[in-house]
Amino acid sequence: MSLPLHYVNVLTGLKGCRVIEDPQALGKIIKKSERPLLVFGPRCPDIFLNGRYAIEYGVDIVKAIGAATCATACTKKKLMEYGILPDSTYDIIEIINHLKDPDWKGVKKQGNHDLVMFLGVRTDLGNQGLSTLKHYAPHLKTVTLCPYVYPHATFSLANLKADKWKEYLEGLIQSLKS
Amino acid sequence: MSKGKAKSEEINETIRSEDNWEPVGPTPMPEMSDLRRWDLRLLKTYKPFYSPFCDLCCFCTYGKCDLTGDNKGACGINISGQQGRWALMFALMGCSAHGAHGRHLIDYLIDKYGEDYKIDLGGQVAVEAPHMRTVMGLKPETLGDLRKGIEYVERGIIHGVSATHMGQEGSNIDFESKSLHIGMLDHVAMEVADIAQTIGFKFPTSVAETPLAGLGWGSVDKSKPVVTCVGHNAAVATVMIDHFMKMGTYDQVEVTGICCTAIDNTRYSDKTKIIGPLSKQLFFLRTGIADLIITDEQCVRCDIPDLARATGSALIATSDKISYGLDDVTHKEIDEIVRLITQEGKQVLIRDVDKAGEVAAKVLPIVAKGRKKEITTKEKAQELAKECKACGLCDRVCPNLLNISAATSDVRDGKFEKMADLFAKCIGCGKCEQECPKSIPIITTMQAAASWDTFNIRVGRGPIHDVEIRKVGMPIVLGTIPGIIAIVGCSNYPEEIEEIAEIAEEFAKRKYIVVLSGCAAMAAGMKKDAEGKTIYEKFKPDFDAGGVLNVGSCVANSHITGAAMKVANIFAKLPLRANYEVIADYILNRVGAVGLAWGAYSQKAFSIGTGCNRMGIPVVLGPHSAKYRRLYLSRKEEDDWTVMDGRKKELINTEEPSPEHLSIVVESKERAIITMAKLCIRKNDTAQGRQLKLNHYISLYKQHMGTLPDDLQNFVRNDKDIPIVYKKEVAEYLKSVGWKPKPLLTLPTLIGTYESNIPIDAVVR
Numbered sequence: 034m035s036l037p038l039h040y041v042n043v044l045t046g047l048k049g050c051r052v053i054e055d056p057q058a059l060g061k062i063i064k065k066s067e068r069p070l071l072v073f074g075p076r077c078p079d080i081f082l083n084g085r086y087a088i089e090y091g092v093d094i095v096k097a098i099g100a101a102t103c104a105t106a107c108t109k110k111k112l113m114e115y116g117i118l119p120d121s122t123y124d125i126i127e128i129i130n131h132l133k134d135p136d137w138k139g140v141k142k143q144g145n146h147d148l149v150m151f152l153g154v155r156t157d158l159g160n161q162g163l164s165t166l167k168h169y170a171p172h173l174k175t176v177t178l179c180p181y182v183y184p185h186a187t188f189s190l191a192n193l194k195a196d197k198w199k200e201y202l203e204g205l206i207q208s209l210k211s
Numbered sequence: 212m213s214k215g216k217a218k219s220e221e222i223n224e225t226i227r228s229e230d231n232w233e234p235v236g237p238t239p240m241p242e243m244s245d246l247r248r249w250d251l252r253l254l255k256t257y258k259p260f261y262s263p264f265c266d267l268c269c270f271c272t273y274g275k276c277d278l279t280g281d282n283k284g285a286c287g288i289n290i291s292g293q294q295g296r297w298a299l300m301f302a303l304m305g306c307s308a309h310g311a312h313g314r315h316l317i318d319y320l321i322d323k324y325g326e327d328y329k330i331d332l333g334g335q336v337a338v339e340a341p342h343m344r345t346v347m348g349l350k351p352e353t354l355g356d357l358r359k360g361i362e363y364v365e366r367g368i369i370h371g372v373s374a375t376h377m378g379q380e381g382s383n384i385d386f387e388s389k390s391l392h393i394g395m396l397d398h399v400a401m402e403v404a405d406i407a408q409t410i411g412f413k414f415p416t417s418v419a420e421t422p423l424a425g426l427g428w429g430s431v432d433k434s435k436p437v438v439t440c441v442g443h444n445a446a447v448a449t450v451m452i453d454h455f456m457k458m459g460t461y462d463q464v465e466v467t468g469i470c471c472t473a474i475d476n477t478r479y480s481d482k483t484k485i486i487g488p489l490s491k492q493l494f495f496l497r498t499g500i501a502d503l504i505i506t507d508e509q510c511v512r513c514d515i516p517d518l519a520r521a522t523g524s525a526l527i528a529t530s531d532k533i534s535y536g537l538d539d540v541t542h543k544e545i546d547e548i549v550r551l552i553t554q555e556g557k558q559v560l561i562r563d564v565d566k567a568g569e570v571a572a573k574v575l576p577i578v579a580k581g582r583k584k585e586i587t588t589k590e591k592a593q594e595l596a597k598e599c600k601a602c603g604l605c606d607r608v609c610p611n612l613l614n615i616s617a618a619t620s621d622v623r624d625g626k627f628e629k630m631a632d633l634f635a636k637c638i639g640c641g642k643c644e645q646e647c648p649k650s651i652p653i654i655t656t657m658q659a660a661a662s663w664d665t666f667n668i669r670v671g672r673g674p675i676h677d678v679e680i681r682k683v684g685m686p687i688v689l690g691t692i693p694g695i696i697a698i699v700g701c702s703n704y705p706e707e708i709e710e711i712a713e714i715a716e717e718f719a720k721r722k723y724i725v726v727l728s729g730c731a732a733m734a735a736g737m738k739k740d741a742e743g744k745t746i747y748e749k750f751k752p753d754f755d756a757g758g759v760l761n762v763g764s765c766v767a768n769s770h771i772t773g774a775a776m777k778v779a780n781i782f783a784k785l786p787l788r789a790n791y792e793v794i795a796d797y798i799l800n801r802v803g804a805v806g807l808a809w810g811a812y813s814q815k816a817f818s819i820g821t822g823c824n825r826m827g828i829p830v831v832l833g834p835h836s837a838k839y840r841r842l843y844l845s846r847k848e849e850d851d852w853t854v855m856d857g858r859k860k861e862l863i864n865t866e867e868p869s870p871e872h873l874s875i876v877v878e879s880k881e882r883a884i885i886t887m888a889k890l891c892i893r894k895n896d897t898a899q900g901r902q903l904k905l906n907h908y909i910s911l912y913k914q915h916m917g918t919l920p921d922d923l924q925n926f927v928r929n930d931k932d933i934p935i936v937y938k939k940e941v942a943e944y945l946k947s948v949g950w951k952p953k954p955l956l957t958l959p960t961l962i963g964t965y966e967s968n969i970p971i972d973a974v975v976r
Binding site: 038047048074075105106107109110113121122124125126127129130131134137154155156157158161162164165167168169171 | 261262280886
């Protein structure tokens with residue numbers, strides 16, 4: 034099992050994530066989803082990746098596959114600046130609480146999501162939330178798009194340096210568009 | 212077991228049931244399951260939300276057991292049951308810490324003054340102990356009565372601990388009910404402890420405008436002998452200060468403190484200084500400014516003997532909870548102990564309050580003599596950091612996810628700006644140093660980057676006055692004072708410490724009542740405006756709209772929740788006596804109070820929050836608190852929000868999720884502010900009050916999110932609720948989402964929505 038970047042906040046367990054090192058492979062997994070959701074955390078407007086903010090990559094992913102969106106914390110305002118009116122504005126714990134329920138109607142009221150992507154959430158909080166989903170939401174797959182191993186996710190990126198992460202996100206978007 | 216005749220007689224005797232200050236209510240001295248039906252009703256709406264730390268249970272020799280998926284442990288427990296068990300254990304630890312503190316104070320004070328020593332909280336506080344009155348049914352009159360309170364809490368703790376044993380409770384819901392019970396007992400324990408120290412040490416009471424005291428590590432005059440008290444029990448410090456006064460040397464020494472002992476020291480003498488919250492403990496002790504360190508109990512670092520040795524500070528441990536493996540010299544003569552400390556350099560344990568206080572006063576001038584107290588200079592810090600290779604290992608162990616390597620490598624290069632920013636966010640654990648392959652003392656280098664400014668804090672005032680409750684009771688219940696914001700708890704903040712002052716000021720400016728305690732009260736004082744004023748100098752210290760007040764240390768939190776009880780009692784005339792369910796129901800539905808524990812880390816904070824939840828007060832927590840692993844969340848508009856209209860005796864589906872959650876973690880300061888404004892909404896709000904609350908909710912939401920709240924339709928009952936300034940905009944929005952008016956209530960209550968012995972009429976006054 035790969036260790037997360039902030040290993041101080043993570044304890045191991047029996048069920049760990051699958052680290053997907055190839056963005057094309059992750060693209061295929063995401064494309065198989067019928068009702069994907071991308072959850073934007075408050076850190077994605079602040080993370081700058083050599084010319085673009087992480088939130089812009091999130092927006093590209095949403096546009097590439099028509100994913101539903103959830104803005105947590107106060108990310109809604111920023112998303113609107115990038116031309117996206119999020120489908121929902123829960124805080125991170127609230128959206129996770131809803132996602133636990135297989136019968137929830139989802140942020141678009143079309144049924145619960147089958148795959149949820151997270152971008153820009155604090156690693157400690159994100160990991161706790163993913164633990165909830167690992168234990169209480171077997172009906173959905175979770176994907177983390179931040180450059181850290183998230184052991185409780187279904188699919189996670191490896192611990193990546195900024196340039197490699199940027200490369201990965203660009204590869205993923207290309208894959209989703211193809 | 213249900214109560215038999217003998218047990219009932221024992222309770223009647225304990226609470227002096229024949230006293231007729233109020234009739235004895237339905238639940239005098241409730242046992243662990245006596246309020247279970249209330250808990251289950253709360254938990255039906257606010258379901259436990261769990262975030263397990265790990266997949267296993269490792270509690271007994273059957274295990275380790277895999278609890279993932281549908282798996283159960285060898286004993287039959289599942290993952291939810293195990294999380295519930297953790298929650299109960301946290302609550303028990305927290306309650307025990309306050310309870311043991313209270314027990315220690317009472318035993319000490321009874322020894323000093325006798326058990327008939329009267330409780331007198333001054334002319335402004337007639338309802339002296341709302342928790343003891345409401346939970347136990349006892350109106351305490353003496354120290355001996357306070358001891359009854361602690362004995363009651365101790366009995367509850369035994370049963371609670373017992374339930375965590377292998378092969379006992381298995382249901383997560385019942386674990387939660389027990390947690391709620393223990394949380395309730397915690398507020399009794401805190402109340403007992405704070406009343407005891409208030410009367411025993413003559414802390415301020417019945418006065419709102421208490422003096423200002425010095426705050427911040429920069430406020431310490433290091434040219435004098437400095438003693439630093441660390442922990443939560445001020446008993447030893449009070450004796451020590453008395454000795455300094457008796458010896459005529461008080462002006463020649465600096466009595467300082469970290470954490471709640473510091474807060475309570477200022478209540479004893481406003482000449483003492485508060486260094487700061489727990490997050491600055493390692494930083495300050497590392498400076499060596501303290502010539503003598505006195506430890507008592509709770510939130511004290513486990514490595515203080517090592518820290519003291521490294522800096523040459525003398526150390527006296529005074530609590531049997533923290534003995535550090537030191538020689539117990541309690542039985543020795545004072546002169547001999549002084550000799551051991553000053554001549555042999557021994558660190559000692561003294562378990563006698565009076566002896567410890569006297570020894571401390573005697574050794575301080577001696578151990579201070581000749582000590583050099585030099586703060587790390589920029590040049591020295593650069594030297595210490597010269598080996599930094601920016602490898603990033605320190606970043607990976609930082610619980611606050613800080614970029615330590617960038618700051619340290621900057622220090623190496625003689626640049627201190629990043630380290631100054633880092634210091635403002637540092638929670639002071641020191642894990643970075645431990646991980647550093649070059650053993651760079653990162654926390655020490657912070658001395659060169661930190662601000663050494665001085666601040667002010669208002670001395671903790673103790674209970675809220677009955678006359679204040681009379682004044683604000685009606686506007687709180689009607690909603691025209693938009694809410695009580697209680698900012699409490701520890702200093703495990705996700706961002707800068709200044710966020711606490713910013714949050715407090717946001718609400719004070721909006722005319723909420725802002726109440727602070729403990730480390731949060733210190734943090735709130737650590738920001739100055741352009742004129743150099745802290746929040747305590749800018750806002751009035753009254754329990755009134757726009758007031759900012761510090762009630763005191765952790766145990767004074769009971770006065771905040773006690774104030775909500777007093778609203779039910781003094782304003783609404785509901786009897787408190789053994790009437791917990793009715794009072795909690797009143798608070799849940801009518802008192803717009805919300806707690807914020809932005810940096811909660813301790814089990815005590817968990818327990819306090821859980822106690823708030825049982826009495827209907829929602830709590831907002833910072834991101835680190837997700838590690839508590841349990842929250843109480845509703846499903847918002849998707850849940851059933853049916854309540855009883857107490858006057859009409861009709862069940863009504865209000866369709867209104869208020870308060871929306873009982874315990875929730877949020878990600879950012881801005882989101883916390885928005886969430887708190889929303890959580891102040893109560894079903895009982897008048898149209899005028901609701902307008903005001905929505906006005907704040909909308910304006911905050913628009914400020915930080917850019918639009919109207921997308922759940923606004925949940926909180927507008929009819930046109931009259933819409934704030935005038937947003938009338939047109941809101942009306943258009945409501946039309947666009949198909950909003951329809953909601954039923955109006957005359958007296959919302961949960962009583963009558965579940966099986967209970969409480970008649971609906973009990974809530975009508």
